[in-house]
Amino acid sequence: MEKQFLIEGYRAVNQAGESGALKLSAIIIESGAGYSPSDFEFEASRPDIFEAGSGDFQKLADTQSSQGxxxxxxIPDELQDYPNADGTGTILALDDISDPGNMGSIYRTAAWYGVQLILLGENCVDLYNPKVVRSTAGxxxxxxxxxxxxxxxxxxLNSEGWHPVLMDLNPGAGPVSELSGRQNVILVIGNEAHGISEALKNKFESVYIPxxxxxxxxxxxxxSAGIAMHVLQSEKITAGKL
Amino acid sequence: MEKQFLIEGYRAVNQAGESGALKLSAIIIESGAGYSPSDFEFEASRPDIFEAGSGDFQKLADTQSSQGxxxxxxIPDELQDYPNADGTGTILALDDISDPGNMGSIYRTAAWYGVQLILLGENCVDLYNPKVVRSTAGxxxxxxxxxxxxxxxxxxLNSEGWHPVLMDLNPGAGPVSELSGRQNVILVIGNEAHGISEALKNKFESVYIPxxxxxxxxxxxxxSAGIAMHVLQSEKITAGKL
Incomplete structure (x- = not known):
């Protein structure tokens, strides 16, 4: 059986159903919460829909935000092969993001800016943690x-033509504006408290936010990740290249 | 007696003591947590320092993050008079920010970008809520x-020469890049779920983030607030004007 995770709340469930980016196995509605199966008829997917009494439903729900x-x-399969550095894409690398709200918010921003791949370091919080999933806003x-x-x-990836750029304030770092419109960049974000890990520091180009x-x-x-993605991608989006 | 709030954790307490921006009435150390009064000798302030047993300390602490x-x-007094629109400053207006993590993070960003005043709408979360205080990172x-x-x-403020700019995607909105280097701007951020409130919509200039x-x-x-502040302030900071 595939590994599963939970998406909570009408808005997030609806977005997931409409987008078709995820395979929904089932939808569970809390009795008396005011929903009916016909509220969840999507073109992109046809999950089974179950109704549960409040007691059973609350056992499943992680928080109040499930709202019935x-x-x-x-959980989607991970990408097998790396994308080519063909001048069009941007990769986001999360070295060690530990706060679920930050992780979800960064993922949401990456979707907004058309990032083509997210690399997750070994110490990152689980991407399918309920708080992360809520924070991605669908x-x-x-x-x-x-x-x-x-x-x-x-x-x-560097040996294949990608350019890792660390968000790291060190004496050799340039201002983030240098990223404007650049191609084949891997934007690397460090840990909330400790920044970029020692193994990576000074190994690649660095930028800082003045x-x-x-x-x-x-x-x-x-x-920080949002500002850097904006600088990298905004021109491309405005020019209709993404 | 003045209204009080709590700052938790060594790093945040230390930053507050060093900066002198806040008046600290007291510092409470948990017995056995490894701190001594000499760890909290600041030039900018001399609060009384007390030691408390673990039981009493935990009653005070909001979370694990107090770490002893x-x-x-x-709570500082609010500003009485509005600043003049003299071409140097930027104001941030938070119409209705309800999530404590967002509020703290926005305040932290405003400090980074040299915002000179924050206007808080009537429905905003309390700025001195412990989670907000933690999220401002000192x-x-x-x-x-x-x-x-x-x-x-x-x-x-508009009648006095300030220019409110709403972060709001509507048909008349321009891209956020139009804010670059502008002066006398009041950047207005709406609610997380509902955006800019109806009373304000279309009343002022709007920008959106492509x-x-x-x-x-x-x-x-x-x-979003971080990206807009970056666009507004980054040039001024790099030019040494802030």
Missing amino acids: VIAVAQ ATGSIPVKSGSMDEVLTE GRPAEVESLNAAV | VIAVAQ ATGSIPVKSGSMDEVLTE GRPAEVESLNAAV
Whole structure:
């Protein structure tokens, strides 16, 4: 049997059903929550729909945010082969993101900016953790994913024409504006507290986000990742290239 | 007596003590957590330091993240007069931010980008909620704040030369890149689920963040706010004007 995860709440379940990016095995409706099976008729998928009493439903639900509807979805297979560095794509690499809200928010931003692959380092929080799934706002499953040793993967992709760029404030780092419109970039985001891991530091090009470190030490990881993705992708999106 | 709030964890307490932006009334150390009063000798402030047994300490602490140290800080007074629209500053207006993590993250970003005032609409989550304070990463207290009816405040400031700009995707909205380097802007961020409130919609200029709405409906509010602040402030920071 495939591995499964839960999607909670009407909006997220509906988005997943409509998009067809995920295979939904089942939808469970809480009795008395005001939903009927006809609320979940999608063109892209036809999951089985079950009704459950409140007691049983609450045992399944992770939080209040299920609001009477849960979908059981299959965890998609990871990507097998790396994409070619053919000048069109951008890869996002998450070295060690530990906060579920950050992970979900970064994934959501990556979907918005048309990132073609997300690399997950070995210490990242589980992408199918319920809080991560909620924080993607329905985007879970829309971007191919590959997990592994970040150091090895980046070295391999670098030899194939990809350019890893670390978000890391060090003496050699350039301002993030240097990323504007660049191609074949792997944007690498470090851990919330410790930044880029020692194994990667100084091994690749680095950029930083100019700001006022006297006021606050750094930006939140999801905010930094969002700013960098904006700088990298916004021109391409506006030009209709993504 | 002044209203108080709690700052939890060594890093946040230390940052607050060092910065002097907040008045710390007391620091409470958990017995056996490995801290001594000499760990909290700041130039900027000299709070009383108490030691508490684990049982008492845990009653005070909101979460695990207190890690043996809590500071009691005074909630700063709100700003009385609005700043002049003299061409140097940027104001951030939070219409209705309800998630504590988003609120803290937005405040942290505003500190990074040198925002000079934060306007808080009447339905925003409490800025001194423990989760908000944790999410500011020590920046709480570093930016003047003023609360009130967003519609009234924006109308008044607009008549005094400030330019409210709504983050809102509507047919008349321009791309966020139009904000680059602009002065006297009040950047207005709406609610996480409902966006800009009806009372404000179409009343002021709007900008949107170009992306792929077919993949995901929108960006997270803290990420959008971060991208807009970057576009507004980054040039000024790089030019040494902030």
